Amino acid sequence: MLEMRQVSKVYGSGAAEVHALREVDLSVRAGELVAVMGPSGSGKSTLLTIAGTLEEPTGGEVLIGDRDVARLSRNDRARLRRRSIGYVFQEFNLIPGLSAVENVALPLELDGVRVRPARSAALAALARLGLADGVDRYPDELSGGESQRVAIARAVVGERHLLLADEPTGALDSVNGEAVMRLLRSACRDGVAGVVVTHDAQLASWADRVVFLRDGRVVDQTAPRPGPESLLARGAMS
Amino acid sequence: MSVRHALLALLSEGPKYGLQLRQEFESRTGEVWPLNVGQVYTTLQRLERDGLVESDGSDGPQNVFSITPAGSKELATWLRTPPEVVPPPRDELVIKVLVATRVPGVDVPELLQVHRRHLVEAMQEYTHLKGDMPADDVELGLVVDSELFRLEAIVRWIDAADARLKRIPSRAGGAPTPAPRRRPRLGVRR
Numbered sequence: 478m479l480e481m482r483q484v485s486k487v488y489g490s491g492a493a494e495v496h497a498l499r500e501v502d503l504s505v506r507a508g509e510l511v512a513v514m515g516p517s518g519s520g521k522s523t524l525l526t527i528a529g530t531l532e533e534p535t536g537g538e539v540l541i542g543d544r545d546v547a548r549l550s551r552n553d554r555a556r557l558r559r560r561s562i563g564y565v566f567q568e569f570n571l572i573p574g575l576s577a578v579e580n581v582a583l584p585l586e587l588d589g590v591r592v593r594p595a596r597s598a599a600l601a602a603l604a605r606l607g608l609a610d611g612v613d614r615y616p617d618e619l620s621g622g623e624s625q626r627v628a629i630a631r632a633v634v635g636e637r638h639l640l641l642a643d644e645p646t647g648a649l650d651s652v653n654g655e656a657v658m659r660l661l662r663s664a665c666r667d668g669v670a671g672v673v674v675t676h677d678a679q680l681a682s683w684a685d686r687v688v689f690l691r692d693g694r695v696v697d698q699t700a701p702r703p704g705p706e707s708l709l710a711r712g713a714m715s
Numbered sequence: 716m717s718v719r720h721a722l723l724a725l726l727s728e729g730p731k732y733g734l735q736l737r738q739e740f741e742s743r744t745g746e747v748w749p750l751n752v753g754q755v756y757t758t759l760q761r762l763e764r765d766g767l768v769e770s771d772g773s774d775g776p777q778n779v780f781s782i783t784p785a786g787s788k789e790l791a792t793w794l795r796t797p798p799e800v801v802p803p804p805r806d807e808l809v810i811k812v813l814v815a816t817r818v819p820g821v822d823v824p825e826l827l828q829v830h831r832r833h834l835v836e837a838m839q840e841y842t843h844l845k846g847d848m849p850a851d852d853v854e855l856g857l858v859v860d861s862e863l864f865r866l867e868a869i870v871r872w873i874d875a876a877d878a879r880l881k882r883i884p885s886r887a888g889g890a891p892t893p894a895p896r897r898r899p900r901l902g903v904r905r
């Protein structure tokens with residue numbers, strides 16, 4: 478679903494040149510949740526904004542659903558962002574003047590969907606995330622956990638294929654953080670390709686695969702996970 | 716945690732058979748601590764000898780055990796006694812990293828990454844176990860969380876070590892170091 482090939486990003490020039498990403502290869506299949514883990518300044522957020530077509534790489538290729546992003550017109554790229562890509566940020570980024578359901582319906586309406594079907598799709602997305610009640614509340618009337626659920630509903634509403642999350646549990650306590658990761662994992666199990674960038678090992682451990690970034694390079698990744706039976710058979714928790 | 720106190724905890728709910736105690740012990744510990752029936756009966760005999768439980772005197776599996784007032788007091792004291800919080804006598808990972816910083820030619824950040832990956836893989840196993848289990852399985856959830864926080868603490872130590880060594884590049888490459896200065900002794904790690 479998402480394919481990054483030899484992607485590099487350089488900011489500035491000459492003595493002020495900063496290599497944020499260096500020849501990064503990353504591919505994420507539909508149904509897979511991948512975590513990109515690294516310290517501050519390792520290039521995680523740059524990787525996410527390039528994957529989300531919000532920024533262009535200096536070198537390399539980004540393919541989303543087999544389409545080379547660099548070959549798309551400005552309009553096509555904007556349409557791809559609206560229709561296929563969902564974003565979740567640490568600070569939720571909900572629009573204060575809109576209710577929960579209006580926030581979720583907004584990307585559909587911007588894409589030309591009529592108000593009534595957009596609202597139905599938004600209500601269905603909120604119900605899947607356990608927020609069937611209180612859909613007409615405004616962001617300042619929602620708790621942190623509820624706000625992030627609204628943000629996830631907005632990110633997965635419609636026909637989204639790629640879900641990108643930047644430290645999505647950073648502003649939440651551990652119980653709400655876990656609930657958010659369960660929802661992201663379940664969205665991916667329904668066929669969405671997901672990328673979460675984080676410095677937090679607990680959050681990363683929800684992913685099917687963890688890719689480690691250091692100084693703009695992919696330096697390592699975890700092996701495919703064995704089933705839980707192996708854990709208990711080993712008696713690791715005794 | 717001792718089997719002795721776990722059995723007292725189970726008996727605090729009411730009288731029980733030996734076999735029933737074994738089944739409940741395993742389910743309360745998230746089925747991650749298998750217990751054989753022999754251990755259960757040996758422990759019950761010792762508890763009876765110490766006056767902490769009493770049996771109804773029936774033979775074999777029909778024997779029903781109950782907690783005594785002394786047993787309830789012992790259980791209450793044990794629950795409130797903090798476990799010892801001391802560093803492990805020898806932390807192998809800390810020793811390996813300390814040694815690595817002085818072995819010529821060792822790429823310490825790469826070495827730290829090997830350990831980080833290993834720990835994150837273990838965390839993935841536990842997290843997915845938690846993600847797949849029913850939300851009301853509180854016992855397994857508590858055991859898994861405890862293991863996840865323990866592993867996360869080690870990953871955070873590795874991240875901190877990485878950042879600390881990055882500030883002193885000569886130490887990240889296993890280069891020879893100046894003669895050690897005298898410094899205060901820390902803890903009891905021998």
